[in-house]
Amino acid sequence: MELRGAGVGRGVAVGPIVRMPDPLPEPQQAKHDGDADREFRAVTDALDAVAAELARRGAVAGGNAQRVLEAAAMMAQDPMLIDDVRARVVGGTTGERAVFEAFAAFEETLTAMGGRMAERVTDLADVSQRIRAQLRGVPAPGVPASDEPFLLVARDLAPADTALLDLDKVLGLVTSEGGPTSHTAILARHHAIVAIVGVTGALDLTPGTVVIADAAAGTVLVDPEEALIDDARSRIAERAEAATAPITDGALADGTKVPLLANLASPDDAPAAVQLGAEGVGLFRTEFLFLDANTAPSIERQRDSYTRLLQAFPGRRVVVRVLDAGADKPLSFLTDAHEQNPALGLRGLRALRVSEHVLRDQLIALKHAQDASEADLWVMAPMVADAEEAEYFVRLGKELGLNTVGVMAEVPSLAVVADQVLEVADFVSIGTNDLAQYTLAADRLLGSVAGYQDPWHPAVLRLVKLLGDAGAAVGKGVGVCGEAAADPALAVVLVGLGVTTLSMTPAALADVRAALAAVTLEQARSKAAAACGARTAADARQAAELAG
Numbered sequence: 069m070e071l072r073g074a075g076v077g078r079g080v081a082v083g084p085i086v087r088m089p090d091p092l093p094e095p096q097q098a099k100h101d102g103d104a105d106r107e108f109r110a111v112t113d114a115l116d117a118v119a120a121e122l123a124r125r126g127a128v129a130g131g132n133a134q135r136v137l138e139a140a141a142m143m144a145q146d147p148m149l150i151d152d153v154r155a156r157v158v159g160g161t162t163g164e165r166a167v168f169e170a171f172a173a174f175e176e177t178l179t180a181m182g183g184r185m186a187e188r189v190t191d192l193a194d195v196s197q198r199i200r201a202q203l204r205g206v207p208a209p210g211v212p213a214s215d216e217p218f219l220l221v222a223r224d225l226a227p228a229d230t231a232l233l234d235l236d237k238v239l240g241l242v243t244s245e246g247g248p249t250s251h252t253a254i255l256a257r258h259h260a261i262v263a264i265v266g267v268t269g270a271l272d273l274t275p276g277t278v279v280i281a282d283a284a285a286g287t288v289l290v291d292p293e294e295a296l297i298d299d300a301r302s303r304i305a306e307r308a309e310a311a312t313a314p315i316t317d318g319a320l321a322d323g324t325k326v327p328l329l330a331n332l333a334s335p336d337d338a339p340a341a342v343q344l345g346a347e348g349v350g351l352f353r354t355e356f357l358f359l360d361a362n363t364a365p366s367i368e369r370q371r372d373s374y375t376r377l378l379q380a381f382p383g384r385r386v387v388v389r390v391l392d393a394g395a396d397k398p399l400s401f402l403t404d405a406h407e408q409n410p411a412l413g414l415r416g417l418r419a420l421r422v423s424e425h426v427l428r429d430q431l432i433a434l435k436h437a438q439d440a441s442e443a444d445l446w447v448m449a450p451m452v453a454d455a456e457e458a459e460y461f462v463r464l465g466k467e468l469g470l471n472t473v474g475v476m477a478e479v480p481s482l483a484v485v486a487d488q489v490l491e492v493a494d495f496v497s498i499g500t501n502d503l504a505q506y507t508l509a510a511d512r513l514l515g516s517v518a519g520y521q522d523p524w525h526p527a528v529l530r531l532v533k534l535l536g537d538a539g540a541a542v543g544k545g546v547g548v549c550g551e552a553a554a555d556p557a558l559a560v561v562l563v564g565l566g567v568t569t570l571s572m573t574p575a576a577l578a579d580v581r582a583a584l585a586a587v588t589l590e591q592a593r594s595k596a597a598a599a600c601g602a603r604t605a606a607d608a609r610q611a612a613e614l615a616g
Contacts, residue, residue, distance in 0.1 A: 069290040073242070073267035074522075075283035076253045078556050078579045079307065081240030081262040082300045086214055087275050088222035088229075091197055092204075095164045104158050111153055111163040114202035118195065119144040121208075135333065135356070140226070143195045149174060164203045171196035190246070194226030211238070219281055221270050225252045235259065240281040242288055244270040257554060260575040264288055284557070311578050315345035318570070318581055322588040326563055328581060329385065329571035331549055335373055338380035341574040345581065348384035348444075350497065350571020351549035352377060354430070358391055364426045370433035371440075378441035385444045387497060387549070387571070389476065390430050392450040393419050411505075416451025416478075417461060428468065435469045446472040448497055453479045455488035462492050476549075478502035483531035486538035493544075496535055498567070500550025504528050522605035523552035529565060529600050529608065536566020547571060556583030561612050563589070564596030591616035 100107045119141040126137030143149070149170055156166035175189045194209075201208040211220060211229050217239050222229075224245040240262035246252045256263035262283050273279070273290065280289040280300045289296060318328035329350030330341035341349070357365045357373060378386055393415065420427040431447070438445040449461040452475040465473035474495035477483055480503065482496075490496060500523040505511065507528050510520035522528075532548075539546035547569035552558050554576035560583055562570065570580060587595070598615035602608035 071267050071269050071288040071290065073264040073270075073286055073288070074253075075286035076256045076263040076265065077260065077554065077576060078284045078583075079240070079260070079262035080283070080300050080303050081219055081281045082278070082297055082304070083217050083219050083239045084276050084278050085221045085242070085273055086212055086218040087271075087273075088220060088225070089209055089212060091193075091209055092200055092206075095162070095168050095200065097165060098162050099160045100157070100162045102160075104160075107163045108154055108157045110203060111157065111167060111199075112150075114163075114167075114199045115144050115150065117202050118198045118208075121198070122195075140191050140195055143192055144199065164200050167196060167199050167203070171199075190224045190226055194229070219279060221273055223271060224265075233259070233261065235261065240264075240283075242267055242270050242273075242279070242281055244268065253551075254573075257551075257573045257575055307579075310582050313578075313582075315578075316581070317347055318584055320563070320584050320587055320589055320592065322590075324563075324589045326584055327385070327569045328577050329387070329547070329549075329569055330574045330577070331571050332377070335377040335380065337574075338377060342380065344574040345577050346574055348381055349377070349386040349388075350547055350553075350569060352386060352388045354389060354391055355393070358393065364429060367429050367433045367436070370430060371436040374434055374437035375440045378437050378443035378445060382442040383444070385446060385569075387446040387448060387474075387547070388434060389448055389450055390417075390427060390434075391420060392416050411511075417449040417457055418451060420449070421460070427464070431465055431468045431470060438470065444472070445470070446474060446495065448474045448476055448495070450476045450499070451478060451502075452476060452489075453481050455485055455492060458482075458489045459492045462494070477531075477535055478506065480507050480531055483534045486535045487541065490538050490542050490544050495545040495547070496539065497547045497549050497571075498532060498535060500528070500532075500548060500552035503531060503550070507531060523550065523555075524558060524599070524605035524608045526600055526602050526604075526608055529561065529596070532562060532567065533565045533596070533600060539568065540566050545569060554580065556580045557609065557612060559583060560587055560592050561596045561599050564592035564594070565600075587616060 122137050122141035122144065126134040126141070152170035152173065153166045156169055157163060161169070171192055175192050198208045211233060214237055217237050219240045219242055220238050221242045224243050225241065238261065241252060241256055243252055243265045244267055246265040253263060253265055262281050264281050264283055264286060267288055270288070277290060278292070280292050280296060282289070318326040320326060327347045328345065329348045330346035331351040332338060332341060332349055333353045334356055357370055374388065414422065434445065434447055447465055447470050452458050452461065458475045461475060462473045472494045474493045474497065475482070475489065476499050477496050478499040482489055486496070504521055504523045504525065508520040508525060535546050545568045546566060548562050548567050549571040552562065553570040554572035556579045559570050559580045563584065572580065594616040595612040598611035599608040602611045
C-alpha cells in the first residue's frame with residue numbers, strides 16, 4: 069500500500085512506526101468550589117510553569133527552534149488569553165475547562181483569519197494541552213520513548229515536540245495534517261529530518277508497521293517488500309556519502325555557476341550556514357529585531373545586528389529583506405489596524421510606505437553596516453506589486469546610499485510586468501511560498517486547499533519564467549529564496565527557467581548542490597519546458613523527471 073503527501077527535502081527513511089499519543093480529552097463542563105481566586109492562582113501557576121519549560125527547551129535547542137519555542141512560551145502568557153480565562157473562572161468555570169474554552173475560542177479566531185495566522189493553531193493547541201496537563205498533574209503530551217529507531221506518525225507536531233526530537237531515534241516524520249510551510253516542515257528542513265506531511269490515512273497505520281518514507285517522491289510505502297527496503301537503504305547510504313563530499317560552489321555539470329545561498333533569520337545562524345557551504349545569504353529576515361516590540365528598534369541597534377551578519381560573509385553577497393510586517397506579524401507601531409483579510413492588506417512595503425520613517429531608519433542602519441564591512445550588501449523590499457512600488461523603494465534606497473537595491477516577487481502582478489520592474493530594480497528575488505499562494509488563491513496553511521499550494525504548479529512556473537526571461541533580457545539577477553529552492557528537483561527546473569541564484573535553509577544545500585551538478589543548462593531548460601507544459605503540479609514533477 070502506498071500513501072501520498074508532501075515531502076520535505078529528498079531524504080529516505082525505513083523503519084517501524086510509532087504513533088504519537090492521543091491528546092488529552094475535552095474536560096467536563098463543571099463548576100469549581102466557589103473559590104475563584106484559588107482556582108485562578110492554580111491556572112497562573114500552570115501558565116508560568118509551561119512558559120518556563122518551553123523557554124528552557126528553546127535554550128537547549130537554539131537556532132530557529134529556540135525562536136519558535138519562545139513564541140510558544142509567549143502564547144502561554146498572552147494577556148488576552150489570560151483575561152479570557154480569568155473571566156470564565158470568575159463566572160464559575162473550573163480552571164481546566166476555562167483554559168480549554170479560552171484557547172479553543174482563540175484557535176477559531178486564528179483559523180478564520182487564515183494565512184500564516186492559521187499556522188499558529190497547532191502551536192496554540194499544544195500550549196493548551198501542556199497547561200491542562202500541568203493542572204491535572206500528569207505528563208505533558210509529547211513524543212513517546214522507544215528503545216529502537218522509528219518513524220513518528222502524528223496528526224501534526226507542535227514546535228515543542230519537533231525542536232527536541234532525538235535524531236538518533238526518530239528516523240522520520242509522517243503527519244496527517246500540515247503543509248510545506250508548517251512548523252513541522254520548517255523545523256524538519258532545519259534539522260534535515262525526513263518528513264512527509266499532509267498524508268491521508270497516516271493515522272490508520274498500525275504501530276510497529278514497517279514503512280519506507282520517501283520525501284522526494286512524497287510517498288509512504290506500507291509493509292514494503294525486502295527488495296524495496298534494500299534499495300531504500302542503499303539510497304540512504306548514498307546520501308550519507310554525498311553529505312561528506314568536499315563542499316564546492318554551486319554549478320551545473322557544464323560549469324554554469326549557480327550560487328547557493330542561505331536563508332537566515334538571525335546573525336547567530338551565520339556560522340552554521342558557512343560551515344554547510346553557503347556562498348552568501350539570499351534572504352536575511354529582519355523581523356527578529358521588530359517583533360514583540362512597542363517601538364521600532366534604534367538605528368544603532370539595527371546597525372550592530374546587520375554589521376555582525378555582514379562580517380560573517382566578507383566578499384560575499386548578503387541579501388537583506390527590510391521589515392515584512394502585517395498579516396501574521398502585526399506591529400503596534402506600524403500595523404495596528406484590524407483587517408478582515410490581512411494577507412491581502414497593508415503588509416510589507418505597503419505598511420512601510422505609510423510609516424516611512426521606520427523604513428528610512430532601517431535603510432540608514434543598513435547603509436552604516438554596508439560601510440563597516442566587506443560584504444556585498446543587497447537590500448530588497450517585500451510585497452511589491454508593480455513597477456511604481458519598485459521605483460519608490462529603489463529610489464529611496466539609492467538616495468540613502470545603498471549600492472544594490474531590488475524587490476521581492478511574491479505577487480503575480482509583479483511577474484506580469486517584470487520587464488518594467490527590472491528597468492528600475494537592480495535584481496528580483498522570488499518568494500515562491502507567497503507567489504504560489506496568491507497565484508492559486510490557496511491559503512498557505514489551509515489543509516482543504518493544500519493541493520493547490522504547490523510551487524510545481526505550471527501557473528507558478530510560468531510566472532517564474534516571465535521573471536527569468538525579463539532578467540536575462542537586461543542582464544540582471546533573478547533569484548529564488550522561497551522553500552522551492554530547497555527541493556533539488558525543482559531547483560534544477562528553476563535554473564532552467566532563468567533563475568540565477570538559489571537560497572534555502574542551509575540543511576538543504578548539499579542535496580541541491582548534488583542535483584545541479586548532475587545536469588547541464590540545456591538539460592535544465594528541457595526539464596523546465598516540460599514542467600511548464602504540464603497541466604498539474606504532479607504532472608509537472610513527472611514531466612521534469614522524464615525530460616532532459
